[in-house]
Amino acid sequence: xxxxxxxxxxxxxxxxxxxxxxxxxxxxxxxxxxxxxxxxxxxxxxxxxxxxxxxxxxxxxxxxxxxxxxxxxxxxxx
Amino acid sequence: xxxxxxxxxxxxxxxxxxxxxxxxxxxxxxxxxxxxxxxxxxxxxxxxxxxxxxxxxxxxxxxxxxxxxxxxxxxxxxxxxxxxxxxxxxxxxxxxxxxxxxxxxxxxxxxxxxxxxxxxxxxxxxxxxxxxxxxxxxxxxxxxxxxxxxxxxxxxxxxxxxxxxxxxxxxxxxxxxxxxxxxxxxxxxxxxxxxxxxxxxxxxxxxxxxxxxxxxxxxxxxxxxxxxxxxxxxxxxxxxxxxxxxxxxxxxxxxxxxxxxxxxxxxxxx
Numbered sequence: 001x002x003x004x005x006x007x008x009x010x011x012x013x014x015x016x017x018x019x020x021x022x023x024x025x026x027x028x029x030x031x032x033x034x035x036x037x038x039x040x041x042x043x044x045x046x047x048x049x050x051x052x053x054x055x056x057x058x059x060x061x062x063x064x065x066x067x068x069x070x071x072x073x074x075x076x077x078x
Numbered sequence: 079x080x081x082x083x084x085x086x087x088x089x090x091x092x093x094x095x096x097x098x099x100x101x102x103x104x105x106x107x108x109x110x111x112x113x114x115x116x117x118x119x120x121x122x123x124x125x126x127x128x129x130x131x132x133x134x135x136x137x138x139x140x141x142x143x144x145x146x147x148x149x150x151x152x153x154x155x156x157x158x159x160x161x162x163x164x165x166x167x168x169x170x171x172x173x174x175x176x177x178x179x180x181x182x183x184x185x186x187x188x189x190x191x192x193x194x195x196x197x198x199x200x201x202x203x204x205x206x207x208x209x210x211x212x213x214x215x216x217x218x219x220x221x222x223x224x225x226x227x228x229x230x231x232x233x234x235x236x237x238x239x240x241x242x243x244x245x246x247x248x249x250x251x252x253x254x255x256x257x258x259x260x261x262x263x264x265x266x267x268x269x270x271x272x273x274x275x276x277x278x279x280x281x282x283x284x285x286x287x288x289x290x291x292x293x294x295x296x297x298x299x300x301x302x303x304x305x306x307x308x309x310x311x312x313x314x315x316x317x318x319x320x321x322x323x324x325x326x327x328x329x330x331x332x333x334x335x336x337x338x339x340x341x342x343x344x345x346x347x348x
Contacts, residue, residue, distance in 0.1 A: 051181060051334060058331040062277040065284040 014071040024064020031056040110298030112291040116218055134214045135222075142203035142216075150199075171199070175333065182337040186344050193233075194340070197226065198333040205286060205325035209318070218286035220279055223332075227279035230336050238343035249346040278335055285328050289321045 035053045039046035120131045127133065153164035161169055175195045179187050201217055208215025216222050238246040250267040252260060296314045300307040 051178065054327070054331055054334060055338060058281065058335060061285075062281050065281050066277070068284050068288060069280055 010074050014074040017067050017071040017074060020067025020070075021064045024061055024067070027060030027063070028057050031060055110295060110302070112294035112298065115214070115290060115294060116287065118219075135216050135219070138207060138214045138216050139204070142200065142207055145203050145207070146199050171202075178334060179337055179340075182334065183341040183344060187337065187340050190340060194333055194336055197230070197336060198329055201226070201282065201332050202326065202329040205329055208286065208290065209321060209325060215286050215290055218283055218290060220283045223279040223283045224275070226332075227275040230278065230339060231275040234336075234339045234343045237340075238346060241344060242346055246343070246346050249342060274339065278332070282328050282332050285324060289317075289324055293317050293321065 031053060035046075035049070035056075039049070118127065118133050118135050120127060120133050121137060122132055149164065149168050153168050154161075156162075156165070158165060172195070175198050176188075176191060179191050179194055183190075204215065204217040204222075207213055208218065238249070250264050250271070252263050252267070255263055293314060296310045296317060300310040300314065303310060
């Protein structure tokens, strides 16, 4: 009985951890949206900043991947 | 005429569902196991995994290596002035990474271009080969990407201390910030520095694992539905197209972050 509760808690926790991905989605959308609004104002300068945009996406995305990792850890490693 | 066609197609789908649906659910107890594709199995021997066991992981790393050798040794052996198909692919990849290193790490970073180029090729081939059906994505394992990221982290840290001496520590002590803020920033910078290898490796492995698992989930739906599975198959095509993009972008992101870290080691001033 007790084991089932632990299992249930793990699965609920894993599901809750996945909500963190929504935050990452907001972050990535924010980065790209701001890049686009800047790029449409000055298209000449946009090409040089694509790499910076991808770095920003990578940093924002890393935190979403952390929540995925937490979910995996809860489900398989604990 | 057009509606007739659609009606006919619908009829065929429904009939096939009617005929095949019960068969598919009865005969094959179909379970969706999207994570099974990441299991490492020995290929030529039974039993335990040792460091010398030839697994499916080793096989696909070998195939990736052979692909790189084919592209870059045999593809550009002729060295034509007007490049052919394969030679121009190799040249495009080379110029792309060369420009990336030059833009981000500067002229001094070009000394480490071979290492970064090797990283990019290994990850690119691992990711793209992983999209083939029945293949194994070796970059989806944190063991692989963790070693790659740790090698980058350790070598960049050593390089920073060798090139700049103790001035490398000014990376953490931001002199352009107001004085009361600097200790706070010091803590944040130190934490973010040591989180680098973790985020660097998990980003790649997590993206690969999640993307391939999504494809397998839709493939599982298609397997359950049998012959009439139009919607899951369309979804697989769409996700596959997205994955083609993600796969290349993740190789690019891994490489570009390596360049950023290298730049931090070469020019630690903010």
